[in-house]
Amino acid sequence: MGPVTGEDGVPRCPWAGTEPSTMRDYHDHEWGRAVRGEAAYFERLTLEAFQSGLSWATILAKRPAFREAFDGFDADAVAAYDDRDVARLMADARIVRNRRKVEAALTNARATVALREDGGLPAFVDGFAPAAHPRPTTTEEQATTSTESTELSRALKRHGFAFVGPTTMFALMEAIGIFDPHLLGCHRRSA
Template sequence: MTDLVTGEDGKARCRWGSTDELYRAYHDDEWGRPVTDERGLYEKLCLECLQSGLSWALILRKRDGIREALAGFAPDAVAAFGRSEIESLLNDPRVIRNRRKLEAIVRNAQATVAMRDETPLSQLVWSFRPMPRRAPRAYADMGSLSDESKQLAKELKHRGFAFVGPTTVYSTMQAVGLVNDHLAGCFVREEVEADQRDVQRLFADR
């Protein structure tokens, strides 16, 4: 079975992005497209944290409810959550009711707010973008972590983040466009490459 498939729309895409409508929309419109704003990056870190050990399909199905329960992933709002808010979330069917993960999400919001004056989250995350590499031709060509994800995970932990191991961080890097792991031939890949060049110019001008 090939890891690149052509859909009814005539577009070639990564096989995982053709399995259902939710996956297709996420693959085509979000995964790998650069995210540079603080709230967006914080949200992706939260979702990857929540997904750990679970299916991504579950996270996509619950994402709108999770976003509502977590104040739209606004770091300032989540950073103010205390024990009562955590206990309330543990009884909220909209979210993944895992205490360690929810506590990490609050802690990560606090860390995001704390680092603004020194090195904002977007600046830190994008400073770990690896050099461009050859497009993977199959899933077997991809890893689950990288030297950069190990380094970024270490830096995030140093700044107070939790639940940010190198594998979770690599998944985040894929999701927010630091890494372009769309397969060679996938129609999204070239679009992501163009978007990445725009981001490089954005940070070069700062």
């Protein structure tokens, strides 16, 4: 399926929907746009891990609660979490309560802090940008992994990160604009 034109006459990637919604707003204003700073990268990495097996709409609906529960994704704050914090997060019905994902967020915060010695998380992730950007015209042509996302996954695991598989890293790369993820014909393509 190619881009779908909404009631506003604007063509978008089909998952964004044709009616105003959280998903459409995310598509139009965030997805595929570069983010800046460690907290922004750590947030996206964490949310992509929590999204694994769930819909992105679920994560977007819970994002304000995630931001509150995880101290604005400040890596230093989350790296200092202990068992009491894990219990607090597991009791917070406003977020996704999956112990493995909660513990991975703490592990990844500590790994993010440690990665500062090697230039930091943003520079590290950006170093895996593909030389050529995908140019899909339909959803059937869109990939879910790439050589670069597989390499990023392996490299992050070597640095102690968890829940960073190739598909999750591909979604991260799309979300933070490492490459333009929009379909050709979508109004956001190359914007």
